[in-house]
Amino acid sequence: MSESPIVLVIGATGKFARLVVPELRRRGAVVRALVRDQSRAEVARAAGVEQVAIGDLRDPASLDRALSGVTGVFHIGPVFAADEAEMGVALVKAAERAGVEKFVFSSVNQPTNMELKHHASKVPVESALYNSRLRYTILQPANFMQNIGLAWSAIVSNRAFAEPFPADARIARVDYRDVAEAAAIALTESRLDFATLHLSAGMFDRREIAAMISAELGVPIEAGELGFDEWVAVARPPYGEEQLQLLATVYDHYARYGLGGNSIALSAVLQREPRSMRAYIRECAA
C-alpha cells in the first residue's frame, strides 16, 4: 500500500463508523468521507475527515467519482435498509473499477444466520469480496457496547438498564473503537489481508452489566426487561415499521439463544486484550 493511503469511508457521519476516522488518521491515512449532501459534509468534517465526496451508495456514477485516487475503502451498511446488500455489492464493484487496493467491510457476527434477515443481507457483500481481485478484510462485530452509551441517560434516570429480552440472556458485545482500530490496521498494514474476523470482547448478561453500572455509579441499578413495544416507546429508535420488525427479530433471537462470541480473534488482531465492558461502563459513568 502507498505511503499515505487515501481511504474512502462510508458511514463517517454515522453513530459508529465515525470512530474509524480518528484511528485512520492516527495511522497517517488521508480520510475521504462519502456523504449524501452538504449538511452531512459538515458533520463529517466535525468528525475529523479531511476530504468529502458527495454521493450515494444507490448511485454508482457518484461512487466512481468518490473513488477517484482512492487506495482503500471502509464500508459499513446503512442499518436495516432493504437494499443494504445491493448498495454494498455496488460499492465493491465500483472499488474494483477504480483500482482500489484494499477493502474493509464492517459486517456483523453470524452473517450466515438466515433467521436474521439483516445479518444475511451482509452475505452478498462478503461474497462479492471473495469473488473479486480486491485485497479485503471482513470484520464481523458482535453487538456494540456503544448501544449502552446511547441508552445511558435513561439508565441513570430510571435506575434501570432495560432491554426487550430476558436479563439472563448472554450477548456477545464489543467496543466499536476496537473494531475501528482493527479496520484502520487492515487499511494501513497487510497483516489482516484476506482475513474474516469475528470480533467480540466476550459475552455478558444484563444482570452482570447492571451490577457493573451499580458499582460505578454507587446506586442500585435494576436489570429490567420490557416488552418490545414498551421498549420502543422508551428508547425511540429512529426506525420505521419495517426496520422495527427486523429489530424485533433480533431481540427474539437473543431471548431464545443469546448471541455467541469470544475474544480470541480480536485479541490477536489488536495484540492486546480488547477494551472491557467494565472499562466502557466506567467511561460512561465518568
Ligand SMILES: NC(=O)c1ccc[n+]([C@@H]2O[C@H](COP(=O)([O-])OP(=O)(O)OC[C@H]3O[C@@H](n4cnc5c(N)ncnc54)[C@H](OP(=O)(O)O)[C@@H]3O)[C@@H](O)[C@H]2O)c1
Ligand atoms: N448496533 C449494533 O450493535 C451492530 C452490531 C453489529 C453490526 N451492526 C451494523 O452496523 C451497521 C451500521 O449501523 P448504524 O446504526 O451505525 O448506522 P447509522 O449510524 O445510521 O449510520 C449509517 C451511515 O450510513 C450512511 N448512509 C445511509 N444511507 C446511505 C446511502 N444511501 N449512501 C451513502 N451513505 C449512506 C449514513 O449517512 P447519513 O449521515 O447521510 O445518514 C450514516 O453515515 C449496520 O449495517 C448494522 O447491521 C450494528
